[in-house]
Amino acid sequence: MTSKNQLKYLQAMGIQVWELNNSDHMPKTVVRRCASKKTVEEVAYPDQHEKPIEELTWEELKARVAKCTRCDLYKTRTQTVFGVGNQHADLLIVGEAPGANEDKQGEPFVGRAGKLLNSMLQAIGLSREEIFIANILKSRPPENRDPKAEEVAACTPFLIRQIELIQPKLILAVGRIAAQFLLHTTEAMGKLRGQEFTYGPYKTPLLVTYHPAYLLRSPRDKRKAWEDLQLVLQRLQQLQNN
Secondary structure, three states: OOOHHHHHHHHHOOOOOEEEOOOOOOOOOOOEOOOOOOOHHHHHOOOOOOOOHHHOOHHHHHHHHHOOOOOHHHHOOOOOOOOEEOOOOOEEEEEOOOOHHHHHHOOOOOHHHHHHHHHHHHHOOOOOOOOEEEEOOOOOOHHHOOOOHHHHHHHHHHHHHHHHHHOOOEEEEEOHHHHHHHHOOOOOHHHHOOOOEEEOOOOEEEEEEOOHHHHHHOHHHHHHHHHHHHHHHHHHHHHHHO
């Protein structure tokens, strides 16, 4: 068994540990690890004179992200996109990375995709103000390319700290890229949807659904997304009542 402290260090190193919930109607626990070339010191403590990320308060974390130069994305971004919403939310939505609109406005999920996400949330009785929305990367990759492994390794400690501070009851990974990075898998969305995983040292329940931008291009899958949202609402209510 891996202790909570060990898991924190694994997370900081870019070694994600994930597993399926071990319930009567689900498969047995699965754990996968993906090693990173970076050490704990390189990822979690790039500057030994700075306060470790896992000790930062919410405002300190936001300030650290705003001035972050842990990867080369700081050279091309307009600004960082820390995240928005309720700092004590029960539901945390995690996307891949900021796009052009997000880079300009400093807020995740804006534009047409953001409007669709708002509608998706409203369909299950939630608003942006009630939840928290963040991305794996806090800076936009040029031309909206996929994140690089070293960029994810540099940014993951920020997301981990956000999760520690928020302590959500449920995480919803939005889009294939976010789901695959969080779960360190190459499985297709079709195999990830409808299953419940856990993320991080606190084994936070995690579900997966399509990215709103994908649904704008492929409206035929909106019915599947609605099924995912119903599962999100069901699990959220169960977790809130526990």
